[in-house]
Amino acid sequence: MNTGDRIADSAGEALFVEVVEALHEGLAVFDESGCLLRYNRHFVALNPPIADLIRPGARWDVLLREAHGRGAISEVARARMNALERQIAAGLSTTEPVEVEGPNGTLFEVAMHPTATGGFVLTERDITERRRLAEAEREVEQMLRRVLDACPAAVMMTRLEGGEVIYRSPAAIELLGLERKSYRWFARPEERADFLTALLPSGRVDDMQVTARRSDGSEFPALVSARQIEHRGEAVIVSTVTDRSRELALRQALADQREQIFQAEKLSALGELLAGVAHELNNPLSVVVGHALMLRDEIDDPAILARIGKISDAAERCSRIVKAFLAMARQQPAELEPTNLAEAIEMAVEAMVNGASEFHAEVECSIAPDLPEVLCDSHQMSQVFINLLANADQAMRMSGVGSRIRIDVRSDGAQGTVLIDILDDGPGIPPEIRSRIFDPLFTTKAPGQGTGIGLAFAHRVISAHGGTIRLLDCSGDGRGACFRISLPVHETRRSGAEVVDPLPEQSQELRILVIDDEPEVADLIRDLLRRDAHLVDSVTSGETALTMLGHQRYDVILSDLKMPGLDGRGLYEVLQRDFPDAVSRMAFVTGDTMARETRNFLAECGRPWLEKPVIPDDLRKLVRAVLEGQQERRKANERA
Structure with a gap:
């Protein structure tokens, strides 16, 4: 080998060592007899209990035995790693990695691969943090599923492409059923198209109004909110569907209540005006109605009777309108x-x-x-x-x-x-x-x-x-x-029919006192009662009435309420004090029933009363009511 070849080999060796040391996992190379040839610093760092034994020439079986003996690995881990080594010796080209639990709860992943010379390469990585993160993610997913399963909202996760449902909460199943495709719960296809059109640009939709379809096929108004996210490498839509049926029903009920309150306020505001107008009309209407009816009984000329009939009908119509005004405006x-x-x-x-x-x-x-x-x-x-x-x-x-x-x-x-x-x-x-x-x-x-x-x-x-x-x-x-x-x-039905005594007859001649500050009204009531063969006196003040009551006993006392000086209420209180027997023979004829104090007084005293305008039949009924009260009082005294 020449000098250039030696230099190249030296450079290649240095590069190999540099690459091996740069790895973030432990690496060790063993020969065909199981002796350690090479290793990097991460291999030493991952195995501190046996760091003093890791050196070239160290035998695999010794390192494995000492690692177990010094508590670096368990017996189960030792057996699994021995099995890997035997698989390599048997000629397997690859082996499945095994997880090995180290001291203090650390976790390692160990893999072995054969070499061309009959040995093997061992790689080792610390997967403690990765496993912890995976466990944490699994716990989060389990917690989220428990939360979603318990959540009353209808939550769904669907694939953007194709609309396949990946997840749905129990509330969504109850509301929308088990359709595999999300578009099936849209009752209107065009609304789903509008939903996707609104979602895609920004990836979000908030409170979009749609018509949805329940699991039973019925339709209902709904609000849908959605977000587009990435889940496991694909685009999905997470959405919630809210049934608005109850909300809209409540809104309608509130609208109806507001309308009723509005109507009541308008009637209440109008009531004061109607009460004033009606009160001013009561006395003159009483005169017109009463005299028209009396004239009709006194005249025989057909032409005049026809005119009187028109006057009477018109006056009675006005009277009914006034009473309707009062009935509508009255608050009691x-x-x-x-x-x-x-x-x-x-x-x-x-x-x-x-x-x-x-x-x-x-x-x-x-x-x-x-x-x-x-x-x-x-x-x-x-x-x-x-x-x-x-x-x-x-x-x-x-x-x-x-x-x-x-x-x-x-x-x-x-x-x-x-x-x-x-x-x-x-x-x-x-x-x-x-x-x-x-x-x-x-x-x-x-x-x-x-x-x-x-x-x-x-x-x-x-x-x-x-x-x-x-x-x-x-x-x-x-x-x-x-x-x-x-x-x-x-809630409670009546147990039986109420027994009502018949009204007493009015065939007997009665002495009646009429008190009204309007002379025309007082004269009218007097004349109407005289037509029934009663003896009637009329006065225009409470003071005059007291004077007459001191000298004459009256079977019936009819008094107006609103009068100057001693009014009807004051007269009633004086009678209670000075003529208590006369109280049971008293009744009121008034056109002021709208005033709260008037209504309270009439309710407290419990005496019969008649609302103006005065109509003859109503006046007769009032007199009979006074007589009926006296009759009941006599019966009560007899029983006592």
Whole structure:
């Protein structure tokens, strides 16, 4: 070998040593007899217990025995490494690496490869950190899976290409089923296309509204949020799907409640105005109505009677409007009692069909048997049904479309309500005004044909009873209107019919005192009562009334409430102190029932009262109520 060859061999040897030392794993070369030929510093560093034995010529079996003896490897690791050496000696070209546990929990991966000279090369690397990271990653994955399995959100991981589902949480399975392809839960293909179009540029989508399909095939409104990530070398989509059905239902319920509150606020604000107007109209209307009715009984001339009839009808109509104003604006609670709605509905239908000359519609009632009772004011509820029937009939007559009204009444056990649907086949309500139909004073009828308070009154009454009234779409062609009333069921049925004593007869001559600061009203009430053969005195002040009560006993005392000087309440308190026996013979005729103090006083004293305008029949009923109270008081004293 010449000098150049020796130099080249020397350079190659130096390069080989440099490469071996640069390796990040331990390396040792053994000859065919198992003696150590070469090794690098990492091999020594990885085997500190036997570092003093690692030198050229050291035998493999000795190193292995000493490593076990000095606690560097276990007996199991020694046996596995001996097995590797025997496989090499048997002529195997490669062997599977084995993991060897070292001291202090370290872990090594050992591999052996045969050499061309019959020996073998041993490589050794510390995999403790790699194994720790792998275990940590495995624990994280297990924890994430436990979290996702317990998470109430519907979470899915799908491949971007092809849409195959890789993972879905139990909530996603419950909501969307076990479809293998993610696109199948999109109810609208175009929405999935929009979803991918929004996702791809930025890799994210937040709260996109879509229509999804449940596992049972039904559709529901949903929100989908997604992120595009890389998982094990491929693009995947992680997404969550939220069912919005409950949210939208709650929003609708809140919107309905806001609308009810809005309507109530409008009615409340209007109530003060209506109360003032109605109060000022009550006294003159009482005079007009009362005198018109008396004239009708006194005149025989047909022509004059016809005129009086027109005056009387117009005055009574004004009276009904005023009372409707007050009923709509009044804030006091209704007089609630367990009621069978079938009776209230039948009463309203009978009143319209048999009592209203201008009512022409055919009314059909379908009332479910064993209808549960509701807690309501039956008179107010009957007025609601009358208003709805009258509105439907008038709409059909004015348009020339339709002639039938149907009332369906049934119970909804799940909601604990009674449902009343009032449907007609008339012209229906135009969409542009449906949002205003419950507004006070809003009407589409011609002047003189509507007040705009019927539906507002119905809305107010139903809301006061804890129920709802709304307009439904009752047909596909837009014809007809359908109002649905929902009222809560009364939990306790009445055990039996209440026994009511008949009102006492008024055939006897009564002595009555009338007190009202308006002379015309006082004279009217006096004249109306005198027509029933009673002896009536009328005065215009509480002070004068006290003077007369000191000299005369009256069977009935009718007093206005709001008067200058000694008003009705003051008179009542004086009677309680000075003439306690007269209190049971007292009643009130007032047009000031809107004031809270008035309502509180009437509730506290418990005396009968009549709201102006005064109508003869109502006045007679008031007198009979006073007599009935005296009768009950006498019976109670007899029992005592």
